[in-house]
Amino acid sequence: MNDDFSRQLRAMVDEAVPERPVDGLTGLRVARRRAQRHRARGVALSVAASVVVGAAALGAVTTLEPRPVVPASTASPAPRDTVDLQPAAGVRQMPSWARTYVRHDGATVVDTSLDSWAPGERFFLALTPAGPGLEGPPRFAVYSGTDDDLSALIEADALPEPVWETFAGGPRVLVSGDGRHALAFGPRDGGSSRLVTWDPMTDSEGRRIFSYPLEAAGPLTWGTHGHSETNVRVWASRVDGIDGARAPAVRGTVQHSGGFAQIGAAACTDGDCVRVWDGGTASPGEPARPGPVDLAVAAALADVEEVTGPDGLGLCLALREERRDDEGVDSTVTGRQAQCVADVVAESVRRVPRPAEGGAQGG
């Protein structure tokens, strides 16, 4: 029944978006400042309006020129040295200065410069922003093609059929048919992020690692509303297996920002975040399975009452430290921390209550 479902929803909301104090003085300060800006804008708009009217009148008698394609990103002359574009054997990252192009419809095309496993091609991403009034989530489309394909992608009236189109809410992974190659990509919301894998990689110092810092390009438009927009940065990595082995399976990302002390994770536990593409056709993929150490950590975390509190993280770090010589454990402190953030969030998500299956629809 709808009443039952409504009650379940309200319980879900109570847990997901708990009411929290809002400081009254801060609210007053913000409201007053915005009200002042509103009054000032009223004056400025009356001046701007006459300029716009003048430009429109000129436009009416001017032949329209084709809109030039202009890279939307601010090009950097050189990469920052804080992020390694080849952080592990078999891994290549899209650089921060990757070229991005704004289409006429507001979508942004990103030339990742990462080779596709289709011969002679490379991967492009197209980010379509959320619709006006948030009437549709932002979406990523993945393409594989040549320079000509890129030009067509930028200039076409409508985006062509992609290899894969998906909600732009988290990390996604495109895997080759033989499983030896993968393209991982996703949005990044400020701060620093690390890609976390289930399988070990080897860094330039020969250490066993399960994560590396992500480089990101942008900013790109994530949503537009009237004259305002919000932006996001985009990351992409090509992850290959070594010596013909399968590519390390992508587990997700963890994020941390010193300025705002953000920390968190995104993890892939079902098939909607993975697609298999053999160079011709795409099909749903399977998420990777955790290893023995991951399962042992998960079992231990299941007994922690407040798993997202200090007890959960502390227990996880202790367990992984204890087993740091095992194949499934990162040999660096930073890497183990990243694994534990992913572990704790996974256990937290597992505990999320869901509305019961079945029941009447509509009504």
Add this chain to the structure above:
Amino acid sequence: MWGDVSVLWESGEVRQDFVVPAGKEARDAEFVAFVEASGPVLRRVAMLLAGDLHRGEELLQATLERTYRSWSRARDGDPLVYARRILANLRIDTWRRTRRELLLTADEMPERGNGDETHHVALRDELTRALLLLPVKQRRVVVLRHLLDLSEAEVAEELGLPRGTVKSAGSRGLATLREALQHPAESEGRTHER
């Protein structure tokens, strides 16, 4: 499914006491009291309507600004109802990232390493993704009618809609939400008609 990024806020808020004065200051004092009493529920509604913390924050700030500018009218009745009506009908056409102005308080700024937010954010991500599948009108109805538990009459009045529309939009929205939450993989890639 993917969880999402959590946000843990550093502590360090400085609180100030104030004395209720007269005139313009009295109005401001009333507004402060209103924000402290109604801000939490308004922010929750904003978050659910907008789809994420930052856009929700912008929506809340725009609501507070408009309520403040019309405070004499708002305080004539129930200021919460007045502000909620603004919030529910505001076109989200001016939001942007304003992290420097987040209205978070020390109560929601746990020490770094406290991961309570991770759980909330993962769940919030799932909810808001499901809500974003709904057209704006349905989303507004569902949030007010089914998540805030307002009556159909109250929702109709606040949104300026006929009661029949509230009923049908709520029912359709609820069905979409139920499907999205029970079978998240099947909603992947789905959007509503614009």
